[in-house]
Amino acid sequence: MMNNRELQRLIAGLFPDDVAVAGSVTCPTDAALLPEEQHQTTAMVAKRLREFTHGRHCARQAMQQLGHAPAPVLKHEDRSPVWPDQICGSISHTGDIAAAVVAHRDGYRSLGLDIETAEPLDESTHALILRPDERSADGAQAKLIFSAKEAIYKTLYPLVGSYLDFQEMVVEFDKADGTFAAQPHTDRVPPPLAAALQGRYQVTPDWVVAATWIRAAAD
Ligand SMILES: CC(C)(COP(=O)(O)OP(=O)(O)OC[C@H]1O[C@@H](n2cnc3c(N)ncnc32)[C@H](O)[C@@H]1OP(=O)(O)O)[C@@H](O)C(=O)NCCC(=O)NCCS
Numbered sequence: 198m199m200n201n202r203e204l205q206r207l208i209a210g211l212f213p214d215d216v217a218v219a220g221s222v223t224c225p226t227d228a229a230l231l232p233e234e235q236h237q238t239t240a241m242v243a244k245r246l247r248e249f250t251h252g253r254h255c256a257r258q259a260m261q262q263l264g265h266a267p268a269p270v271l272k273h274e275d276r277s278p279v280w281p282d283q284i285c286g287s288i289s290h291t292g293d294i295a296a297a298v299v300a301h302r303d304g305y306r307s308l309g310l311d312i313e314t315a316e317p318l319d320e321s322t323h324a325l326i327l328r329p330d331e332r333s334a335d336g337a338q339a340k341l342i343f344s345a346k347e348a349i350y351k352t353l354y355p356l357v358g359s360y361l362d363f364q365e366m367v368v369e370f371d372k373a374d375g376t377f378a379a380q381p382h383t384d385r386v387p388p389p390l391a392a393a394l395q396g397r398y399q400v401t402p403d404w405v406v407a408a409t410w411i412r413a414a415a416d
Contacts, residue, residue: 198222199294199403208296208310211397211408215304219258220296221251228254233269251295252288259299260284277354287351302413309352309409313344315402326363328382340405342368345396348407349379352394356411359385368396375399377407 199207201221209218228250230238238246256278257267263284270286271279280286286299287310298310317336318326326343327334334342345368350361365383370376377396381388396409 204294204296207399207401207404207406208298208312208408211399211406212298212308212410216298216300216308216410217259217262218296218298219255219262220294221255223293224248224251224295225254231267231269233271237272248290248295252290252297255295255297256286256288256299259286259297263299263301265299285355287348298408300410304413306411306413307352307355309348309350309407311344311348311351311407313340313347313405315340315400315405318343328364328367331367337400341370341398341400341407344405344407345370345377345398345409348396348409349394352409352411353379353386353390356390357385361385370398379409 199222204220204222205218208220212218224247230250230253234253238249241249253270256270265284268281273279278288283302284299285302285305285307286297287308288297289310289312291312291314294312296310296312298308300308318339323332323339327339331342346363346366349366353361365381367380369378369380375397377398379391379394381391393411394409398407
């Protein structure tokens with residue numbers, strides 16, 4: 198089992214240095230929502246409320262590292278987070294773990310973070326997640342493809358504003374340096390945007406983590 202420091206080091210090792218990272222392996226007892234956020238959570242069951250609160254707690258810790266005052270991170274109807282004007286970010290949770298990454302908008306257009314357990318992806322879902330040219334992947338590789346696609350989606354969604362199916366994206370890995378790139382199979386993602394997306398990943402015996410970002414200077 199990781200501790201908080203190991204989790205943060207794992208994620209921070211994937212992003213550039215000017216991306217702030219916060220994460221914890223269990224929800225701290227002092228994690229709390231701001232009043233504006235509470236209004237959006239009245240229908241949530243206890244488990245969902247806990248992960249939502251944990252993610253917002255991490256987001257505020259990461260904002261603090263950027264020198265940003267604690268601010269609400271509301272959610273759109275489609276569940277995507279509403280970041281304060283000057284920053285962009287991403288949240289992921291799995292089991293009791295939650296983490297958030299944030300960066301100044303003058304440096305980054307968008308970020309993506311995904312954390313998954315390292316269990317192989319169930320074979321019954323391969324046809325849904327993998328494109329035909331990715332189907333030779335074994336369960337472990339399929340899980341990495343899944344995680345990379347989720348991080349890519351979190352990065353692209355705020356910029357393209359539409360759902361992207363798993364079949365509309367191919368991930369190209371460079372295993373030698375632990376990076377990946379997004380190859381969209383849809384005209385809803387402009388090629389320069391996909392080309393500007395950078396990805397890094399890490400697989401440990403327990404976890405798969407995918408990190409993605411698009412810099413502000415990129416088209
Ligand atoms: C949105 C999605 C990526 C979330 O992934 P997940 O494994 O279920 O959950 P995670 O814990 O990693 O991430 C959840 C967080 O993602 C964020 N999120 C949700 N929808 C989002 C969106 N459209 N864009 C960006 N971030 C989003 C939220 O902050 C959410 O946490 P919160 O609800 O507590 O705020 C996933 O549910 C989904 O809809 N995937 C289908 C689309 C896809 O991945 N396509 C791949 C091809 S590009």
